[in-house]
Amino acid sequence: MIPVDSNVRARTRRPAFILCWPAIIVASLDIAADAAPRRPSVVVFLSDDQGWGDFSVSGNTNLATPHIDSLARDGALFDRFYVCPVCSPTRAEFLTGRYHPRSNVFSTSTGGERLDLDEITIADVFRRAGYASAAFGKWHNGSQWPYHPRARGFDEYYGFTSGHWGDYFDPPLEHDGRIVRGKGFIIDDLTDHAMTFIERNRERPFFCYVPYNTPHSPMQVPDRFYEKFRDAELPLRGEAALAANPKTIKAKGRPAKTTEDLAHTRAALAMCENLDWNVGRVLAQLDKLKLADDTIVVYFCDNGPNAIRWNGGMKGRKASTDEGGVRSPLFLRFPRVVKPGTLVRPIAGAIDLLPTLADLCDIKTDGLAKPLDGRNLKPLLSADVADWPERMIFSHWNGKVSVRTDGYRLDAEGRLFDMRADPGQRRDATAEHPAEARRLTAAARSWRSEVLAELTKQERPFPVGYREFPTTYLPARDGVPHGRSQRSATAPNCSYFTNWTSTEDRITWNVDVETAGRYEATVYYTCAKDDVGVELELAVGEARTGATVVEAFDPPIRGAEHDRVLRDHESLVKDFKPLALGEVTLPRGAGELSLRAPKIPGRRAVDVRLLVLTLKP
DSSP states (O other): OOOOOOHHTTTTTSOOTTTTHHHHHHHHHHHHHHSSSSOEEEEEEESSSSTTTTSGGOOOOOOOOOHHHHHHHHSEESSEEOSSSSSHHHHHHHSSSSSSGGGOOOOOSSSTOOTTTTTTOOOHHHHHHHOOEEEEEOOOOOOSSTGGGGGTTEEEEEESSSSSSSSOBBEEEEETTTEEEEEEEEHHHHHHHHHHHHHTTTTTTTEEEEEEEEESSSSSHHHHHHTTTTOOOSSSOGGGGGGGGGGGBBBTBBBOOSOOOOOOOOHHHHHHHHHHHHHHHHHHHHTTOOOOHHHHHHHESSOOOOSSSSTOOOOOOTOOOOOHHHEEHHHHHTTTTEEEEEEESSSSGGGGGHHHHHHTTTOOOTTTTSSSSSSSOHHHSSSSSSSOOOOEEEEEEEEEEEEEOSSSEEOOOOOOOEEEOTTTTTSOOOOTHHHHHHHHHHHHHHHHHTGGGGGOOOOOOOOOOOOOEEEEEEEEEGSSSEETOOSSSSSOOOOOEEOOOOOOOOEEEEEEEESSSSEEEEEEEEEGGGGGEEEEEETTEEEEEEOOOOBBBOOOHHHGGGGGOOOOOOOOOOOOEEEEEEEEESSSEEEEEEEEEEESSOOOOEEEEEEEEEEEO
16 A cells, blocks of 8 residues: 555645634745645657657757757757667556556557556556546557546546557547547647646646557647658758668568668658647646646656758667667756756666656655656756766567666677667777676576566456446457458558458457456448448357448548658558447356357458447446
């Protein structure tokens, strides 16, 4: 249990009158109560696939990010801050203050992105201390309750829970368990909702988490930001050294790109300037509401850049455990504590944000059930600490482990690099510093045996039927196609099932039913006019229900019209229509949901985006 700080009650406003007390004393008590400072609020921005070099404050003259830069100017800039090589592990480490293998996050889709249910999140910590909490954006740590953000400490959630989305304009999103239609460009829309939350909670401390989903592909951005870059000359380019080892930038079996794609870079930089504009909107609102002095604002990224582009000459990018794949900026503004222009030189990481933000807000974390891997960085923000103890930060992905100290990096192949003399990791320094190489090699071995060993990758069916959240969404990314049916793209996150041509084909979901009972089943489908009459059947053991498709719904595929460059692996999208399949009785426990088409009168059955199960009262 996390103890509730006794000061929360002490700061509650006292009664307007107290019997037998002189009025002057009553008045003075009220003044004292009103004058007591409230805990600071917190706004955390986390961008997606934005590299350390994608900011003008990092020295990139290809773009301008004045609003984000202002956080470094008016607060603290962390010189060496480290995250994970890919999205969901970084989010897990930020949320828990613990290395991601401990929480069993081992993939970016199909269930491997989920955060173990016995982990306490930073939102849990702040909500238990009396904060209003909300998240707006890409969650990427589990979709169904109790993995859903509303079950992980957030009072409100608006966005999408998977790893990437297929179209950034007017997309289908989720708002507290309801499917809704987004309005306009997704980053602008997420910011609008965050600003509404901040204004609604301006009289109380709040924790506002804004995990943006750009510049992750598909490369889409409004015209007003793209026009500047459409034909822009880019003085700073991605260095050839970044592509020297194609193994480090190969993803999902596709050939590695070994040169900079300028069209991709131009789009990415335009997306970064859109992020900057939206951060500026939030900062302006904090000023308008007179909350800026009492609000901690944090900005960081989830991994290295998603393509070869200028990144300060570092080796590696997204998916790499080398410096360029895991170094992120961290900007932290808190006028009450942090002096403008503070430069923090010791290494730090995403695991440090939970203990640091909690202490800055006078919230105790010593009652947490599991020990934190992160350190409290508050001393580095308020003074020049001369005796800060040395530490190691470990980076992991797909079995590869790299270790960073203030002066060295041991890479996943066991080579030592002197990061002060050779920040680009171009020269193996093992022979020059054999003792350091042995020390870090031993540390990596120990981390593997003590931390990486906690990554079990155990089978975890998708949960269904919690009364706290009676509607369960089972999207295509969490299902398995059988027979000729297949996903609309290689990346599962925003895919749908298509090419369903045989009555032998089926789609299954492995589920774990929490509450036995009757469930309404709905499938989101598309069907061509000539294929109307398809019969669909949902089966769980001996229980069955189904319906016949009597209405054609065949909207056009979209998304490509907004792409600035040809998309790599994300699915294109289309709208889907709900079809009620009827009621089915589900027993408690693990089982397999199977969706079949016993009758296909035309050439094919239906395309499927989503199965929805709603527990009946």
